[in-house]
Amino acid sequence: MNVGIIGSGNIGAELARKLSAAGHTVKIANSRGPESLKNIVHSTAIFPVAKEDVATDADVVILSIPFARNAEAAALVAQAPTGTIFVDTSNYYPQRDGRIAEVEGGKPETVWASEQIGRPLVKAWNAILSQTLVEAGTAPGTPDRIAIPIAGDDLAAKRVVAELVSATGFDTVDAGELADSWRFQPGSPAYCTELTIEELKVALSNASMERSPANRDAIMKAISDGRVPMTRAAMAANNRVMSN
Template sequence: MTTIGLIGAGHIGSQIARQAVANGYDVVVSNSRGPETLTELVAELGEHATAATTEQAAAAADIAVVTIPFHAIDQVPVEPLNGKPVIDTNNYYWERDGHRPELDDFSETSSEQLQRRLAGAHVVKAFNHIFASDITDNAQKPGTDGRRALAVYGDDAEANKVVSDFIDSIGFDVVDGGPLSESWRIQRDTPGYGPRMTAAELREALQAATR
């Protein structure tokens, strides 16, 4: 059985965990405060969920999910994630994270910075443009008319496929937007950031994005 290792268990992380468990995955959840603070969430998720340290969650993961504020990415374990697909749900918000000139002028993306830290892993941008509650509320079976789509961006085709298959299995169509350098197209204040869209609508929104 595939294990999803979550580094971060806030709004987005806990919702991904709920959908993963509901669709047959094991999950290992972690946060910066320690596994003892996740007792209630694990009890809700049931027998397919455990709490752990971030290092343990990273080591257990077949697919890892980094879902912490951007300014905290230096705390993400490195070695246990080597060779693994790593979903990056983060967004850069200068009000919270402090100004980063290379992100302000679009010369780099936040996911590229995470990829640089996790040089041996395969970072895939996903889940950054959906409200947390919609991860459970909007999920539908494959083939459903009008099914919501989510975008993925990544530099490794195999990792993109693994993450896309996971997203499809928990309730959403997928649009592969290309490499991490293009992931600015689904950042804050772009047409695709936030609203519910089908795959065709999302492709149009990604193309319409401007720096």
């Protein structure tokens, strides 16, 4: 499968490595150009490309960019073939992204993002810590395999994304249509809490659209204040406590 990844941060870079290692043809691009991607593609089969070329022949395009910059990707995804599946890994953090009135008013984040880029999206890989993505992937069928939620309006597209998620080491739980993706936005019990399939189903059912933004901000304050060590175990454990 041809996979294009827009964004070379912790999540985008690790997805490129894992999907390439799984046998997919992976191109990656960022706003700084191919030369800036040398460290990511070194000793791999990943192709560093100009951002204008990342989607031109892609079966799947993964957007792994800061949430507020999704609108900038519209021109890039417009180059993709008909039938390309688009995946959003981003999350809204107003401290970083600025206040976006529609999202503040309750519009699910990836519904807003889909409107910005003008393409239907599948939401995936947003509810996982980058350290978890790097360290905790396991083979299908492994007991207590960590699961992550996905959401979208196209069942066939979600099946493809679920296969890619499994290739990166994780099970999936279908959280519903894109309008339901608020159930695993930051501050929800399903967000970055390292749960199994059955645990994740419970967490999704316990989500609260009203509580999640306050939980998100409290969690970020605890991290910025130094009360939560910047380790995978500490952050996942704190998320489980503070998101209920």
